[in-house]
Amino acid sequence: MLLLLFVSVILFDISYAQVYGFGRCAKVKTQETFDLSRYLGNWYEIYKFKANFEGNAKCISANYQLKSNGHIRVYNSGIENGKIRDAIGDAYIPDQTYPARLGVKFSSWAPYGRYWILDTDYTTHTLIYSCTDILGIFHFTYAWILGRERTMDQAVVDRLFNKAASFGIDTSNFLKQDQTGCTTS
Structure with a gap:
């Protein structure tokens, strides 16, 4: 009974925190060639799956x-209730055979989570799973579409949604992010 209660609490927490589903994760293919030096710098969140x-x-x-x-030093920031909310993390490429499969964490005690780049052109967009x-x-999923600018051409968004859907990722979970009224940080 205690185990059932524990699992129920975990499932509730996960369901509230992000997108989850039954069964295994979608089988995706990360970008085969990846140049980390070209990927570095600023990116803006255009779409995301819910992430509490x-x-x-x-x-x-x-x-x-x-x-x-x-x-890689990861610095994420946003504005909530008029104040900057930020987090600093660490990322790395655990296997050079798959350079677009990064591990990332935001706490020294946490394990590295997947940060898999499915598509990037380095200058306009990246699709992360x-x-x-x-x-x-069951599984829980995050996904992001980031851009080098605070807006993205709809044709690029449509192409990335189609690519995600081709792997079995439910693109109806993407939420458009508010990038209006932002400073140039």
Whole structure:
């Protein structure tokens, strides 16, 4: 009975926190060639799957900078209730055979989560997918479309939605992000 209660609490927490589903994660293919140096710099969140750790922030951006140890400093920020809300994380490429499959974490005690780049041209867009299977019974998923500008051409958005859908990712979970009234940070 205690185990059932524990699992129920976990499922409730996960369902509130992000997109989840039964079964395994979608089988995706990350971008085969990936140049980290071209990926570094500022990106703006255009679409995302629900992620409660972002709260109700708007003007969300990410900045990626190479650290001396080969890892990547991740600085995410947004504006919530008129105040800057930010988080600093660490990312790296765990297997050079798959350079577009990064691991990322925002706490020293947390394990690295998936940050898999499905598509990027480095200058206008990137499509990111993250999914974790729980015992093969259910999974929880995050996905983002980021741009180098605060707006993105609808044709690019449509192409990225189609690419995500081709892997079995439910694009109806994407939420448009508010990038209006933002400073140039």
